[in-house]
Amino acid sequence: MDTVLLRFYQNVKRYAHSTCFKTKRDGKWRSISWEEAFLYVRGISRDLIERGIKKGDYVGIIAPPSPEWALTDLAILSVGAITVPIHTTSGPSDVLYILRHSAPKCLFFSHEFAWILDGTAKDVQLGSACEIRSAALPGLGMDNISEQEWLRLVEGITLDDVATCIYTSGTTGEPKGALITHLSISSEVDGLREAFGVGHGDVGYAFLPLSHVMGRIIHFYHMSYGCEMAYASSPKVILEEMREIMPHFTVVVPRVLEKVYDGWKEKIKVSNRFSRWIIEKAERVGARVLERERFGVERPHPLDTPLRYLTTFLAFFRLRKLFGGRLKFIICGGAPLAKEMVRFFHIAGLPVFEGYGLTETMSAVTINRPGAIKFGSVGKPICGAEIKLAEDGEVMVRGPQLFIGYKPPCALRDGLEDGWFRTGDIGELSRDGFLMIVGRKKELVVTSTGRNISPLKVEEVLRSSEYIKDAIVVGDGKPYLSALILLDMGRVTDFAIKNGIRFEKTSDLINDGRIYELIKSEIDAKNRYVARHEAVRRFKIIDRDFWKEDGYLTPTMKLRRWKVYETYKGLIESLYE
Incomplete structure (x- = not known):
């Protein structure tokens, strides 16, 4: 098994003049070939060597994806250093915490993060800093180390060497730096x-x-x-x-698909x-074909396949065009x-195709895939990964994709037991x-009657x-579950006008008794789909959208429940009076 660096080099040799990247500059898509990408990598490698960066040093990056x-x-x-990526959506305190904890010898940043160098972070020690340069210029305008010198450096890097230190999102405390090796990366991409x-x-x-x-x-x-x-x-x-690029695949978080679906x-x-x-017909036929495929029916109804193609084309042609028209699949994860x-x-x-993974597993441990999908699941383990459930139902993971521990002074082997995470x-x-x-185990609601309930399941x-x-x-330590409800104001407004x-103003609807009764009837109807002890007995309508306000979400768009409970x-207490 080769490192991602040697794989990149092999692709440079195979596809030198083929397009590696496309990036939009001044309103036009520009192509960067594999050969040009290699020149850029060698140029930055020389820059790092001249800055004294050596194997095992930490180097930070904070910039938008590009x-x-x-x-x-x-x-x-390439120089054997360890990349520390920092979320651009992190607050200043989180950015400074990661810089203090990782102590990078060098920081690459985009211009909007120049404040890190202006004296604000007095106790952050940076050996040097460099603004990320443009790769879309022919010739790139920088000196490069030779191909032979770069290859010598890369061949000295083993699969067991640490490649990156990725900080967890910190839903329940300070972020921890997960140490990921080259073996973890290569194993994960091979599984995908x-x-x-x-x-x-x-x-x-x-x-x-x-x-x-x-x-x-x-x-x-990609590399x-x-x-x-x-x-x-x-x-x-x-x-x-x-629509311009017409991709064959993309990776998204659920919010992107939710917006498309709602629209x-x-x-x-x-x-x-x-x-x-036509749309209703397409959905009925499509659902029937999916069920046949799911149960392995070898001889579907002779009209199902042509009927599905026809109705799907007529009903969903414009929807598929939204994604460019030739999308083979979408990978969705994160929530x-x-x-x-x-x-x-x-x-x-x-x-x-939904999957499941964590920072510590270098992305997916399990994933649905063509020919192996179960709606409502996050799929089966990818190649090399193993999963099992502890006695309390906690998911445990083992495999070459796994991190080797957390960066000290955090407990290095925290969460690891006999190779299982x-x-x-x-x-x-x-x-x-x-x-x-x-x-989440830490987010389970334990009622005063001793019932363990997942709030995520009921919320869905x-x-x-x-x-x-x-x-x-909510309902931890309480006799029953309650809920804080955020209204879909577009649909509630339509209901109000029709009735x-x-x-x-829309805020008037939040306090209207008829809207309260509408939501109560909706919750009562949904309670039929959960166990009796999971039913929501009481609720309050709120007007704060946690997905749009600072402080309630981690950089990876996970909800900080403790912040909601605190606010x-x-x-919440009034729901139990």
Whole structure:
């Protein structure tokens, strides 16, 4: 097994003049060849050597995702140093904490983070700092080490060497630096290759932060298997750029698909009767075919396949065009996606494959894939990974993808037992080996009656109501569950207008008794889908959108529940008076 660096070098030799990256500059897509990418890596490698960076040193990067980020990462690894990626969405205190803890000898930054050097971080010791340079210029304008010298450096790097120190999101405390080896990276990309098989000739579209483990592993996959990668110029123009690039695959977090799904459903509501009939027909036929495929029926109804192609084309042609028109699949992770949305995208000819992994596992441990999918699950283990459940249901992981421990002074082997890593997630395994994530062990609600309940499971059921945008379930140490409810104001406003409810501003609806009764009836209906002890007895409607306010989300878009509980402590207590 080779390191990602040697794989990159092999691709440079195979595809020298082929496109490695696409990046948008001045409104136009520019191509960077594998040969040009190699020149850039060698140039940054020389820069690092001249700065005195050597094997085992830590080097930080804080910048938006781009080819420059990806190639700077490879250059850091080329000299044997350890990359420390920092989320651009982190608050100043988190950025400074990571810089203090990792003590990088050098920091690469984009211009908006120049404040790190202006004296604000007085107790942060940086050996040097460098603004990330543009890779889209022919010739690149920098001196490079020779190909032979670069190869000598890279051949001295072993699979057991640490490649990167990735800091966890810190949902329950200070971030911890997970030490990831070259073996972890190569094992992970090989597992994904076996699952999906994309390579040279396939085009990917990347917009996730490269400081996020999901974005990072796709970068390493790209370097290892020679596909072409286009980087988003801004998160605000993702769908616009996908129509231009027409990618074969992309990796997303659920929020992207939720927005597309919600927008599509709204368009259907105002479409003509024939369009609605075609879409309903396509969904029925598609669901029937999916069920046949799921149960391995070898001889489907003779009309199902042609009927599915026809109705899917007519019903979902425009939806597929939103993603460029030739998308083979979408990988989704980071948080659960509602089962009905996964099913919908499959029916529409846009297969979504959910997976499960952590920073400590260098991305996916399990993943759904073509030919092996179970809606509502996060798939089966990828090649080389093993999973088992502890007595309390906690998911435990073993395999070459696993990190080797945390950067001191954190406890190096925290969470590791005889080669198994305790993930902190509660799971269930189906008879056919698919993993379902129930919730976080630390977030389990233990009622005063001794029941252990996953709030995530109940929240997902509540969010399936068209009038509920989000829900936070509470009840730890209490006799029953309650919930804080955030309304879907667009649909609630439509309901109010149709039912003659007068209001001057949308906030008036939050306090309207008829809206309260609407939500109560919705919750009562959803309670039928959970066990009796999981039913939500009482609730309060709130007007704070946690997904838009600072402090409530980690850099990887996970909710800090303790922050919500702290903010609404009085309101929560009133639900039990």
